[in-house]
Amino acid sequence: xxxxxxxNIAVVGAKGAVGHEMIRILEERNFPVAEFHPFGSSRTKxxxxxxxxxxxxxxxxxxxxxVFDGIDIVLSSPGASVSKKFVPYAIExxxxxxxxxxxxxxxxxxxxxxxxVNPQDIRKHAGIIANPNCSAIIxxxxxxxxxxxxxxxxxxxxxxxAVSGAGATGMIELYKQSEEFVERVQNNPDYSKDLxxxxxxxxxxxxxxxxxxxxxxxxxxxxxxxFSHNSDIEESGYNGEELxxxxxxxxxxxxxxxxIATTCxxxxxxxxxxxxxxxxxxxxxxPEKAADILKKSPGIEIVDFAEKNYFPMPIKASGSxxxxxxxxxxxxxxxxxxALFVAGDQLRKGAALNAVQIAEAxxx
Amino acid sequence: xxxxxxxNIAVVGAKGAVGHEMIRILEERNFPVAEFHPFGSSRTKxxxxxxxxxxxxxxxxxxxxxVFDGIDIVLSSPGASVSKKFVPYAIExxxxxxxxxxxxxxxxxxxxxxxxVNPQDIRKHAGIIANPNCSAIIxxxxxxxxxxxxxxxxxxxxxxxAVSGAGATGMIELYKQSEEFVERVQNNPDYSKDLxxxxxxxxxxxxxxxxxxxxxxxxxxxxxxxFSHNSDIEESGYNGEELxxxxxxxxxxxxxxxxIATTCxxxxxxxxxxxxxxxxxxxxxxPEKAADILKKSPGIEIVDFAEKNYFPMPIKASGSxxxxxxxxxxxxxxxxxxALFVAGDQLRKGAALNAVQIAEAxxx
Numbered sequence: 001x002x003x004x005x006x007x008n009i010a011v012v013g014a015k016g017a018v019g020h021e022m023i024r025i026l027e028e029r030n031f032p033v034a035e036f037h038p039f040g041s042s043r044t045k046x047x048x049x050x051x052x053x054x055x056x057x058x059x060x061x062x063x064x065x066x067v068f069d070g071i072d073i074v075l076s077s078p079g080a081s082v083s084k085k086f087v088p089y090a091i092e093x094x095x096x097x098x099x100x101x102x103x104x105x106x107x108x109x110x111x112x113x114x115x116x117v118n119p120q121d122i123r124k125h126a127g128i129i130a131n132p133n134c135s136a137i138i139x140x141x142x143x144x145x146x147x148x149x150x151x152x153x154x155x156x157x158x159x160x161x162a163v164s165g166a167g168a169t170g171m172i173e174l175y176k177q178s179e180e181f182v183e184r185v186q187n188n189p190d191y192s193k194d195l196x197x198x199x200x201x202x203x204x205x206x207x208x209x210x211x212x213x214x215x216x217x218x219x220x221x222x223x224x225x226x227f228s229h230n231s232d233i234e235e236s237g238y239n240g241e242e243l244x245x246x247x248x249x250x251x252x253x254x255x256x257x258x259x260i261a262t263t264c265x266x267x268x269x270x271x272x273x274x275x276x277x278x279x280x281x282x283x284x285x286x287p288e289k290a291a292d293i294l295k296k297s298p299g300i301e302i303v304d305f306a307e308k309n310y311f312p313m314p315i316k317a318s319g320s321x322x323x324x325x326x327x328x329x330x331x332x333x334x335x336x337x338x339a340l341f342v343a344g345d346q347l348r349k350g351a352a353l354n355a356v357q358i359a360e361a362x363x364x
Numbered sequence: 365x366x367x368x369x370x371x372n373i374a375v376v377g378a379k380g381a382v383g384h385e386m387i388r389i390l391e392e393r394n395f396p397v398a399e400f401h402p403f404g405s406s407r408t409k410x411x412x413x414x415x416x417x418x419x420x421x422x423x424x425x426x427x428x429x430x431v432f433d434g435i436d437i438v439l440s441s442p443g444a445s446v447s448k449k450f451v452p453y454a455i456e457x458x459x460x461x462x463x464x465x466x467x468x469x470x471x472x473x474x475x476x477x478x479x480x481v482n483p484q485d486i487r488k489h490a491g492i493i494a495n496p497n498c499s500a501i502i503x504x505x506x507x508x509x510x511x512x513x514x515x516x517x518x519x520x521x522x523x524x525x526a527v528s529g530a531g532a533t534g535m536i537e538l539y540k541q542s543e544e545f546v547e548r549v550q551n552n553p554d555y556s557k558d559l560x561x562x563x564x565x566x567x568x569x570x571x572x573x574x575x576x577x578x579x580x581x582x583x584x585x586x587x588x589x590x591f592s593h594n595s596d597i598e599e600s601g602y603n604g605e606e607l608x609x610x611x612x613x614x615x616x617x618x619x620x621x622x623x624i625a626t627t628c629x630x631x632x633x634x635x636x637x638x639x640x641x642x643x644x645x646x647x648x649x650x651p652e653k654a655a656d657i658l659k660k661s662p663g664i665e666i667v668d669f670a671e672k673n674y675f676p677m678p679i680k681a682s683g684s685x686x687x688x689x690x691x692x693x694x695x696x697x698x699x700x701x702x703a704l705f706v707a708g709d710q711l712r713k714g715a716a717l718n719a720v721q722i723a724e725a726x727x728x
Contacts, residue, residue, distance in 0.1 A: 160590055171563055172559055174588075175546075178542050178546055179549075182542055185539065195536055195539070196532050199535055199539050203679075203682065206679060207679040207682045219673055220674075224632065224634050224679070226677065227675065228705060236696065237694065238696065246696065259697035261696045261698070263640040263703060265640070265705070267631055267632075269590060269632070270567050274629070276627040278642075306597035307597075309583055309592065309596070311591065311592040313589055313590065313591050314588075314589055314590060318568075318571045319572075327601070328601070329600065330601065332600065332602065332610065332623070332625045333519070333520065334518070
């Protein structure tokens with residue numbers, strides 16, 4: 001794109017969980033912003049959006065020509081259906097869209113980019129660059145540097161996904177259910193004299209469906225519970241999130257042969273996804289060698305302290321730009337295998353940070 | 365053992381999380397109990413232990429001859445070090461010990477039994493029968509019936525383990541940390557006008573270690589967090605829990621060749637463990653065939669409703685005698701592979717119920 005000293009930036013979905021992070025990250029990284037234009041739905045119209053100490057009224061996104069005239073870069077994180085509708089108008093206005101939704105990710109003409117993994121793909125864009133699925137980004141940050149040195153033939157993954165993957169409302173749902181449960185335990189007659197009995201009684205009430213915790217966002221209780229990711233199950237028996245991880249990983253790695261199976265599970269964590277990974281390499285790779293490669297990889301922090309039993313955790317990954325990698329060890333069931341445990345902030349590296357990094361690459 | 369109409373039963377660790385369940389299950393299943401003798405540490409001495417509507421004073425367990433005279437069966441779930449000390453005296457008194465600790469599990473002369481999997485091993489006992497590790501039981505309940513029909517060559521597992529695996533104090537720690545977090549959010553000045561901001565601020569305080577949540581039981585915060593199981597890491601890079609799952613599975617299946625790797629993670633769930641399982645079979649097995657085999661297996665409940673996105677969950681497994689199995693599908697990365705998601709109550713089938721089932725087999 002044309003070199004300027006500062007750029008006009010729009011953020012679509014500015015009041016959402018990812019939009020909020022995009023704006024924080026533009027500030028933190030001193031992105032050269034000339035004009036700032038937050039957009040949202042009619043529901044969030046005129047709500048104040050704070051950027052660099054100033055409040056901007058959120059603009060309602062209209063699907064029509066001219067809305068993005070004068071905008072250089074659109075950072076976008078609404079729903080996929082919204083992206084499909086507005087992106088043609090943004091392109092018409094010569095704005096470049098970095099889209100965090102799944103709308104265009106698998107389109108053959110749209111680059112799908114993790115700047116640390118496939119930066120070369122950014123150049124091929126025709127107005128849209130797609131930001132990958134959060135769980136895919138966190139997984140690939142850990143495995144792409146290893147794959148480059150010693151091809152990975154097969155990946156098995158189990159995720160531990162935070163509620164904020166479902167947006168800000170997911171975080172509120174987990175909090176409110178936890179609050180309701182705590183208040184019920186506090187009101188239980190056993191609370192002062194036998195806390196354990198009070199907890200047991202209240203969890204029984206919840207599990208028997210006699211007194212379920214209120215829910216609005218997720219199909220199942222999330223506080224003190226976990227469930228298979230609630231995206232639709234396709235004919236293969238895999239859900240949408242799992243299939244995204246598989247298809248997007250192949251596209252980003254430019255490797256159609258890598259075999260991947262994933263199981264995506266939502267857990268009662270506010271922020272940051274974790275993943276168990278089992279990797280099968282073409283040739284043997286020692287845990288020491290893998291740690292050495294990852295240590296030198298940008299965006300990775302090794303957290304692997306066996307003596308202190310200190311490994312990646314969501315509360316440490318939350319707010320961090322790095323994907324934390326630990327439990328690097330042999331797969332005891334396979335000669336050419338390694339096992340890892342990773343955690344990354346899916347709102348930052350898994351979404352907003354990755355998008356801003358793409359914008360930085362665009363203007364550099 | 366000698367056939368009687370009723371048996372004198374001791375429960376060692378009667379005030380613990382597993383002991384509590386053992387007593388409930390003896391009641392529920394109308395185990396023929398003549399005398400009931402609860403035992404515990406000096407700390408819980410004389411605390412009332414309720415059984416069949418009557419309170420019994422908890423007896424302090426002394427490591428000396430005669431304590432178990434007249435007892436037929438000891439259901440034991442203290443720490444492993446306690447079991448090592450008292451079991452010789454129980455055997456001296458001709459009591460049969462069903463021990464839930466890891467003390468004797470891998471001893472070549474001690475049967476390690478899941479009644480649905482290897483009931484024939486019970487007969488070989490010489491005074492002690494070991495109850496397997498909870499995560500191993502839940503995994504083997506799901507895979508043993510398949511393994512019998514079509515040998516499984518390799519198992520990869522990732523666990524989602526509830527805090528009650530660490531006993532009653534683990535449940536209290538998760539509750540108290542949740543309560544503390546809720547109270548902090550409620551006291552945050554943004555609570556009434558911007559709940560999301562209050563949650564974000566308080567989670568930042570916690571993650572930055574500025575204001576960590578109080579902890580006593582686990583080495584890391586467990587509320588709204590998860591961490592690699594806190595058993596010691598051995599030289600292989602695997603922790604004690606993971607190595608137990610591997611070694612015990614081989615012993616129970618009488619299969620030294622089955623290759624297993626596991627990653628054990630503690631999650632903020634009060635009760636019931638979940639597991640992602642990837643299985644490699646000798647020959648291809650369809651998901652339908654696997655579901656069919658499991659449907660006919662005792663102690664298994666298939667929970668696999670793709671249209672409703674309804675699969676095994678800890679709140680549904682809690683209090684259930686069955687291990688719930690769902691997400692039965694092909695492993696997309698392997699022709700002879702299947703993937704499953706399971707959940708089971710680790711205090712019941714993973715511990716107390718399994719022990720009482722062994723006792724039932726002993727007297728039948």
